Amino acid sequence: MDNFGYREMGWPSPLQTPTQTPTRSRLISSFSSRTREPEEFPLNPPPYKHVGNIDLLERAHDKGTKEYLFVGPSPPAEDSPNMYQSFDFLAPDPEAKITEDMVRRSLCERALTLGATRFFDDVECGLITGDNIEEHICSAPEAVVNLTFLWSAFLARDELLPAILEAGADIHYVEASGLTALHLSSFSGASRSVVFLLSRGADIDFAPKYFAPLHCAAFGNALEVAEILISNGASLHAVVQRAGCEDNLVHCAVRTDAVECMELFIERGVDPAYTTSGGLNSLHLAAELGSIRCLSYLLKETKISINGLTKQRDKECTALHLAAARGYTECIELLLSEGAKANTVNYKGFTALHLAARCSSTECVEALLRDGNANPNAEDFDKRTPLHAAICNSERACDIIDLLVTWGAQVNKKDEYGYSPLHIAALDGLSNCVETLIFLGADVTSKSKRGHTALSVIARKTPKSLAILRHNLDSGISLTRSFEGNEEIQIEFDFGELNLSILINDPVLEDPPLIFELSSQAIFILFLMFVTIILMNLLVGIAVHDIQGLRKTAGLSKLVRQTKLILFVEMGLFSALLPRCLRKYVYRTALVSPEAGKVILSVKPLNPRENRLPTDIMMAAYELAQLNKMKSARSAKEVLQKTRFSKRYENDRQNDHNFNIEIRSMQEKIDQTTFNLKKIDQEMRHLNILLLEQQTLLQRLVKNSDRSHAYGQYYPDSPVFFSNSDIVK
Known part of the structure; x- marks a missing residue:
């Protein structure tokens, strides 16, 4: 493989896995961000200015150490939607x-x-x-x-x-x-x-x-x-084959701000008003990407409507909205100079000023207010103004709030849910925005539809901002002398739009008429009298009713006790110990029980007007009468005899019970003795078996001793074997 150049050029063999070594990129991307130092303001600021350093204010107001207490959890966010989710402008596709x-x-x-x-x-x-x-x-x-x-x-x-x-x-x-x-x-x-x-x-x-x-x-x-x-022969109508980004040649030139190529394509017949599936034509795309050169050429050399809306489903907006959402100040100024309408709303009711305030672009906000006459109090579909949109965690948020209020934005404007900009700033914990709004005159007592005041939210979310509110309240108090020659000094309170009338007794208001005071006093006295009389009558009526009930109950209790006493006395007289003549006299003169064998059962319903008894009571009484019918012929003597003999029978029955207990105890003793005897018998049998075994063993020993003697071998010193003479003896 050496002759193929792998060794010379350092290329890996196809059969080997190349070793990846980290290399340093030749291109270094640099990003620059503008930083802004917080501005310092004096303690007595001019109108529509805010204090950037809260510690400065605290040192001026209170030299001591300030302590903040924990006052509970954060207030509920109620049912209002998150405003930040409404700004759903996506970033441009980097692969387009x-x-x-x-x-x-x-x-x-x-x-x-x-x-x-x-x-x-x-x-x-x-x-x-x-x-x-x-x-x-x-x-x-x-x-x-x-x-x-x-x-x-x-x-x-x-x-x-x-x-x-x-x-x-x-x-x-x-x-x-x-x-x-x-x-x-x-x-x-x-x-x-x-x-x-x-x-x-x-x-x-x-x-x-x-x-x-x-x-x-x-x-x-x-x-x-x-x-x-x-x-x-290259095709001028070729379209990028990418889903959601079907750009033509003009769109491709706009994406890189290639105005020369775009001019060539338009001259050769490429349509600049072509709209992609995303609803953007070349003018919208230039405004969204900030391609200022292409945007300028399209506005001057083409007939594309500057206020035309995008055609992306229901999301319609203009080129000015797209430029404001990205914060392209030059594009906004160019569009406004060519006649773009600054107060046009998009599909969510936002104007370009809403979007510029949301992206924290001070230059865009100022350009829209100055060049486009944008309405600083324009409302979206939730009745929120650009001042609501400017509330965010940004270094320029306070500057934009100050700029909007300077151009006439209402600082206490409420949205659909009763939220003012101060509510939103406090709920998000943005202390800088809270302090700025308070200095610009925001009402801390304004309530939402749920009744939550901005002050309650500030006390929980940003308690440090209360120092500015205290400073404003202290600054609103002034002393003035009267010009009528007397020595009186008047205290004037200037708290702006704060709704603190419940804490102030205004001496300018006239006193109510005298007849109102007299009538109120008379009504109060009559009320006390009537209430006293009614309460007394009510108490007396309750007491009388209770006394009558107690009296009736006491009479009935007395009759019951008398009846029981007579019954007990006469029953005692019916004993067999009395003489026969006296017993007959008692029978004849008895008041309750003329005959001891008869008992009268009186049953009355709870309702005195009811003459009928319930069926179950009637049936039970009938059965009881049937049982007692057979016993009704007996005399009092028999009853007494039965009573006397019944006592004897009870005594005999008790004696029999005691006797049975003794018999049971004796039986238990006998059973225990029998068990012990059986156990002794078993032990005796075991001893007998042992004795028999010993006897058998002795017999064997004797036989062995006889055999040893016959042979003349024995051991006289042995404790087991004996001689014949000893045995005979």
Whole structure:
């Protein structure tokens, strides 16, 4: 593989993965932003000025240390929509045009992948020339050859193109963004390269992705190349094949402010009033992108309506709206000088002044107010003015608020939901805007439709701004001497539009007539008298009713107690201990129970007017009477005898119960004794078995001793074996 040039040029082998090394970009994008120092104002500012440093005011008002207390959570945002979401102007599509950075980045990334970065640097620096290009490119891979062909066309190195093309490069090779060598040569303005490529058979209207070569010439503002392409038959009505961005040649020229190419295209018959699917013609696009040269040419040389609306569904706006939304002051001044109407509203009711205030462009706001006579109190569909739109977290927000109020904007104007600009600034926690609005006369007591005052929101969101309100209130108090010769001193309060009348007793108002005072006093006295009389009668009536109820209840209780006493006495007299003659006399003279066997049950309904009893009570009484019918013939003596014998029966029954308890305890003892005996029997049997085993063992021992004696072998000292004499003994 060495003879193919991979070692010399540093290109990786096709079988190897190239090692990517970080490279430093040649192009460095720089962005500049304007910074503005906060302005300092004295303690007593002139009208319509604000204090930029709140600490200055606090030191002047109070030398001590200020402490702020936590006063609770933030107030609710109610049901009002977010105003910032209404400004839905999208940024321009960055891929709708070709730029040098985009092309260079795409080619360099591809070269880095192939390992041809050093070779590309040599081509750009001029180290690779038409004389030595063949020896460097002859052994290169096909991908490197094709990419070098595009790189040379982009750099306008037309002397390298023939050699690279002879080395095998494809004239219609397309890189990732859809560009061929003819596209890149047209973009770079390389007229000789374009002529060479066309002579070698390059397609003049070839659009592999979005753009044709003539579009690229418009993006690069290559007037000579555009004329060459048109003279060779390039289509003037080619449209960019991109969804949502179907630009014609005039639109492409406007995107890069290529006024020369745009003039050529219009002269050759391209329609400048052509409208894309996004609803923009060339005039709208120039205003939106800030292409001041193209905008000036279109206003002077074409017949496009300056107040024409875009045709993007329901989102209609004018060129002035588009320029104001981006903050292009020069475009706004040019449009106003050509007759654009500053008070025209878009699809949401915004004027150009709303949009300029929202993007915090002081120059645009001033131009609209000065040159266009814009209405500073114009309302959108939510009744919000440009002063509402100017409330944002921007360094220029306070300047725009001051400018709008100076030109007549109403500082206390409320929107559809009752919000004033001060409400919105406080809800968003923008203390600078809150302080500016208070100095410009904003009413802190104004209420929204939900009843929330701006002061309550400020106390929770930006409590530090209360120092300015206190300063304004203190400055509004002044002392004046009377000119009538007396020594009285009057205190005057000048609080602007603050609704503080409930805190001030105005001495100028006349006193009410005397008859009103007398009538009010008389009505008050009559009210007290009537109330006293009514309350007393009510209390007396309640007391009398309670006393009557207690009296009736006490009488009934007395009768009940007397009846019970007589009953108990007579029942006691019905005992068998009394003499028979006295018992008969008691029977005859008894008041309650003339006969002990009879009982009278009196049942009365709760309603005295009701003569009928409920059915269930009647049935229960009937059943009870049936049960007592069989016992009704008995005499009092029998009843008493039964009562006396019943007592004896109860005593006997109690004795039997005690006897049964004793029997149960004796039975338990017997059962326990039986269990113990069974246990002793089991133990005796176990001992008997052990004795039998011992006996068997002794018998065996005796037999063994006899055998040993017969042989004359025994051990006299052994505790187990005995001699025959010992056994006989």
